[in-house]
Every structure is written in C-alpha cells, then in structure tokens.
Amino acid sequence: TGYDSYGLYKSYPTFDKEEDNKGTLYFRLQNNKSEYKSIDSLINIIEKNYPFDFARPVSRVAKIKADTLSGMCNYISGVDSYIRQKYNDPHFSIKMNGCKTKNKSTGVLLYRLKEGYKVSAILDDSLKNKIYLGESIVRIDGTEIQKLSSERANELLLKEPNGVSKLELKNSKGEVRTVEYTHKDSYKIPxxxxxxxxxxxxxxxxxxxxxxxxxxxxxxxxxxxxxxxxxxxxxxxxxxxxxxxxxxxxxxxxxxxxxxxxxxxxxxxxxxxxxxxxxxxxxxxxxxxxxxxxxxxxxxxxxxxxxxxxxxxxxxxxxxxxxxxxxxxxxxxATLYEVLLENNNNVKFRTNAFAxxxxxxxxxxxxxxxxxxxxxxxxxxxxxxxxxxxxxxxxxxxx
Incomplete structure (x- = not known):
C-alpha cells in the first residue's frame, strides 16, 4: 500500500510508494569489469531509462571525453560535463567524493538581455574603474558568446587564481575595447x-x-x-x-x-x-x-x-x-535516486531515470x-x- 506520509496524504497511487521515490541503488557488473567500464555501462542503462528524452534545449552532439589516463577524477568531470550538455537536467549528474575541486571564481557576472549579454555585477573593486555595469560583453577570451547559453557563458568567466581573462566590451556608442584582468583567490559576494x-x-x-x-x-x-x-x-x-x-x-x-x-x-x-x-x-x-x-x-x-x-x-x-x-x-x-557503484561508493549518480x-x-x-x-x-x-x-x-x- 502507498505510504501515507504521517496521514497527510489521503490517497497515494497504488502502483507506487512515496518512500520508494527517494532511495539509494547500488550498481554492480557481474563480470567485474573496470570502474570505467562500470560507469559506461551504468550511463547506458540510465540513458535507456531516461524518461524525458530531449525535453529541454540540449546538445545532441555531446560526447564523453574518454580520457582514462588522467585518473578517475578527471574522467568523472568529463562524464558530468557530457551529462549537463546532453540533458541540461538538474536531476541528472555524477560526482566523485574525494576529488580536489579546482578553486575557480570570477570577479564579473553577466546576464542576457534581449540585445545580448551585459555585465550584471562587478565583485572585484579593482575592476570597477575598468568595467561598468550594463556594458555589453561581445567575447570572452576570444570566444563569441552571443549564441552560448547563460550557463556556458558564465563558465567561461570562471578561472583559477592568477588565471587571466580577456573581455571584449561594447559601450552604448558601439565602441569596442578589450580589458584583461588577473583572477584572485576569491571574491566577496555583496x-x-x-x-x-x-x-x-x-x-x-x-x-x-x-x-x-x-x-x-x-x-x-x-x-x-x-x-x-x-x-x-x-x-x-x-x-x-x-x-x-x-x-x-x-x-x-x-x-x-x-x-x-x-x-x-x-x-x-x-x-x-x-x-x-x-x-x-x-x-x-x-x-x-x-x-x-x-x-x-x-x-x-x-x-x-x-x-x-x-x-x-x-x-x-x-x-x-x-x-x-x-x-x-x-x-x-521529478523524484530523485542516488546510484552508487558497489565497488566504489565514492562515485555517485543523481538521476530521475529509475522512478x-x-x-x-x-x-x-x-x-x-x-x-x-x-x-x-x-x-x-x-x-x-x-x-x-x-x-x-x-x-x-x-x-
């Protein structure tokens, strides 16, 4: 019978259980293939069961970076990038505990208006005399951003400490100029x-x-x-x-x-x-x-x-x-499951595919x-x- 959630639900579907929609699954291949092969097999199963195929704007040409030589952490990062590009679904991701995350930050934020991307925040006081709120951003590090998603354009702004960003900016008169700046360890959020x-x-x-x-x-x-x-x-x-x-x-x-x-x-x-x-x-x-x-x-x-x-x-x-x-x-x-590799519980998928x-x-x-x-x-x-x-x-x- 359906779980009544402490009496709050008067009726819950007979074919489902509320507590079953929040769970942890353990995945294992019987032939003990490598972790990389296990992850590939699990991705294949999830994609076959994915219930909302291309419901959102996605990249149909997304590919997994099959670089296993750089270690599991880099591989997981590539898989997660593939998932985000292909499905653009906040209920679908992969991460690995224990991986050192690169400390990336930005002193500039952007927002897309009708006429294009604009500077929406300047978090670095040293940039306030170089970059102005509401200015148009044409290119980031030479990449034209007009056709990029907001998520992708903001990703281009992120750099590790001492990394250098180059922005091509256009003012209200149509004049274009280039500003370069070096990233700091972190920025205080107003x-x-x-x-x-x-x-x-x-x-x-x-x-x-x-x-x-x-x-x-x-x-x-x-x-x-x-x-x-x-x-x-x-x-x-x-x-x-x-x-x-x-x-x-x-x-x-x-x-x-x-x-x-x-x-x-x-x-x-x-x-x-x-x-x-x-x-x-x-x-x-x-x-x-x-x-x-x-x-x-x-x-x-x-x-x-x-x-x-x-x-x-x-x-x-x-x-x-x-x-x-x-x-x-x-x-x-959607409801969410966590899927762990049985031979490596540090690798964790979040997915709505198994509901x-x-x-x-x-x-x-x-x-x-x-x-x-x-x-x-x-x-x-x-x-x-x-x-x-x-x-x-x-x-x-x-x-």
Missing amino acids: SNFVQKTEFSTINDEIVYLKIKHIDKDALYIFLENLPEIKSKKKLVIDLRNNGGGDFLIGAQILSLFIPDEFKYYQLRDKFSGKNEDVIVNKNLSDNIISNKLELRVLVNKNTSCVSELLAYNLKKYFKNTKVIGIEHTAGAL RSIIMLDGKSIEGKGISPDIHVNIRKIEDLQPYNDKVLITAISK
Missing part, C-alpha cells in the same frame, strides 16, 4: 546577492517571504508569522532560485492556503500509462490563511521541482494568486516547459534585476 530565507514587512498592507528551499525551516517561518500574514492585505512569496526540496513539506505549506482536500499532483505509471492522483487531506488545524489575502508568487528559470508544485497549486486553488516573473520556471519536476512513475500536473508534464507567469516582467536594463531595483518585486507590490 549582501544583496545572497539568497536567504527571510520574512519582512514591506508596508502596512504587504509582507514578504523569501523561501530558498522547501524544508521544515520554510514551514516553520510560515507558522511563526501566521498572525501577521493573516492581518495583511497581500503576501509576496519569493520562490526565485528555489531548487525544490521535500514533497511532504510542500504539501503542508499548501495546506495553509488550501484547507479542503486537494489534488497535489498525479503519477503516471511508466509501465501501464495509468494516471493516479496524490490527494492531500483536509487541514483540520487552525493554521489556515483566508483566500481574501492577495498572493503574489515570484518565480524565475531556477524555480524548480517542489517549488514549481507550490506555484502551480497556489495558482490553481488560491483564488487571489498571481505568478510573476521574467521567464517560465525550470520545468524540472517507476512520472509526475504530472492535471495530465500534463511540465518537464522542460515549466510554468509561465501570469504577469511577465520585461527586463530592459541590468538595474531592473533582483540585486538592484528588483522590478519583479516592485511589480508584485503594485499589482
């Missing part, structure tokens, strides 16, 4: 860039809650501030850069807003194609937020997994909800698609972004 869970009062009518991760701390901060939330006209829940967390905690948070039993999500059996609902029980406590409250949920492309469930269900069941953002959410809604079921929202998968905002915020300049004037938050306060 406080306005640091993401943390916080509750604050914006004015007499509006309160703001930033949730970095869906965990017990997120639930507790709701419960601790429930009296003040209930006394206000509007609550802004900031789920930007929230990578998800605990499905059960997500259901408990939603129950504060949805007192009646509700359909949380569906599971589709990969074998039969049958859909069954995950139903959350009625909230019998006094911890209920009136639907007279205006709710604004902030999202971005890094809002993923359980945080997407929150945004979707609040939009569906809580009548005064508006989802606000620059772009759609990540579209990464028996696929998570659906009202019969549809949002994998690779995400959730579109009700109110789309157009970012015209770098100062509109969150670390600065935060046009998304301003929109949430005013609408």
Whole structure:
C-alpha cells in the first residue's frame, strides 16, 4: 500500500510508494569489469531509462571525453560535463567524493538581455574603474558568446587564481575595447546577492517571504508569522532560485492556503500509462490563511521541482494568486535516486531515470516547459534585476 506520509496524504497511487521515490541503488557488473567500464555501462542503462528524452534545449552532439589516463577524477568531470550538455537536467549528474575541486571564481557576472549579454555585477573593486555595469560583453577570451547559453557563458568567466581573462566590451556608442584582468583567490559576494530565507514587512498592507528551499525551516517561518500574514492585505512569496526540496513539506505549506482536500499532483505509471492522483487531506488545524489575502508568487528559470508544485497549486486553488516573473520556471519536476557503484561508493549518480512513475500536473508534464507567469516582467536594463531595483518585486507590490 502507498505510504501515507504521517496521514497527510489521503490517497497515494497504488502502483507506487512515496518512500520508494527517494532511495539509494547500488550498481554492480557481474563480470567485474573496470570502474570505467562500470560507469559506461551504468550511463547506458540510465540513458535507456531516461524518461524525458530531449525535453529541454540540449546538445545532441555531446560526447564523453574518454580520457582514462588522467585518473578517475578527471574522467568523472568529463562524464558530468557530457551529462549537463546532453540533458541540461538538474536531476541528472555524477560526482566523485574525494576529488580536489579546482578553486575557480570570477570577479564579473553577466546576464542576457534581449540585445545580448551585459555585465550584471562587478565583485572585484579593482575592476570597477575598468568595467561598468550594463556594458555589453561581445567575447570572452576570444570566444563569441552571443549564441552560448547563460550557463556556458558564465563558465567561461570562471578561472583559477592568477588565471587571466580577456573581455571584449561594447559601450552604448558601439565602441569596442578589450580589458584583461588577473583572477584572485576569491571574491566577496555583496549582501544583496545572497539568497536567504527571510520574512519582512514591506508596508502596512504587504509582507514578504523569501523561501530558498522547501524544508521544515520554510514551514516553520510560515507558522511563526501566521498572525501577521493573516492581518495583511497581500503576501509576496519569493520562490526565485528555489531548487525544490521535500514533497511532504510542500504539501503542508499548501495546506495553509488550501484547507479542503486537494489534488497535489498525479503519477503516471511508466509501465501501464495509468494516471493516479496524490490527494492531500483536509487541514483540520487552525493554521489556515483566508483566500481574501492577495498572493503574489515570484518565480524565475531556477524555480524548480517542489517549488514549481507550490506555484502551480497556489495558482490553481488560491483564488487571489498571481505568478510573476521574467521567464517560465525550470520545468524540472521529478523524484530523485542516488546510484552508487558497489565497488566504489565514492562515485555517485543523481538521476530521475529509475522512478517507476512520472509526475504530472492535471495530465500534463511540465518537464522542460515549466510554468509561465501570469504577469511577465520585461527586463530592459541590468538595474531592473533582483540585486538592484528588483522590478519583479516592485511589480508584485503594485499589482
């Protein structure tokens, strides 16, 4: 029978078990092949079972760097790079414990606007007289970045200490110049860039809650501030850069807003194609937020997994909800397994390939698609972004 998660779930699909969707698997080849062959075989099995084949923008020509001479750590790094390029899936990766990670950092960050990449932050004070916020970046170390993904372009900016970066910059007049600089050991991140869970009062009518991760701390901060939330006209829940967390905690948070039993999500059996609902029980406590409250949920492309469930269900069941953002959410809604090599537990895959079921929202998968905002915020300049004037938050306060 399905695991009832301490009574919170009224109904869970009969073909699946909630506790089976978070597990550790051990992989072993019977003929005792080398670790490299074991990893290759495991990748092959995972790829054959991968449930969301090319649901996201990916590189179909990605190849594993088959360099076994440089050691296991370098090989694992190459495999992980291959996985990221081919699948672009936050639930699919590999790492190896004990490998020394290269200390790479950057004093400059970038962001893609409509007309191209712009300097979005300067973390090194010595560069502030050489590079200016909002300048266009044309090339990094000779590589033109216009057609590169944001992740790849930002990777080019990362260097080890004493590494040298060369940026080709273009100002508002179209003038191009080159700036070279040497990387330091590390850079201090300004406080306005640091993401943390916080509750604050914006004015007499509006309160703001930033949730970095869906965990017990997120639930507790709701419960601790429930009296003040209930006394206000509007609550802004900031789920930007929230990578998800605990499905059960997500259901408990939603129950504060949805007192009646509700359909949380569906599971589709990969074998039969049958859909069954995950139903959350009625909230019998006094911890209920009136639907007279205006709710604004902030999202971005890094809002993923359980945080997407929150945004979707609040939009569906809580009548005064508006989802606000620059772009759609990540579209990464899946359960996760850790897969270890039996002969080397330091090598660890994270993958969604072995779950028996696929998570659906009202019969549809949002994998690779995400959730579109009700109110789309157009970012015209770098100062509109969150670390600065935060046009998304301003929109949430005013609408």
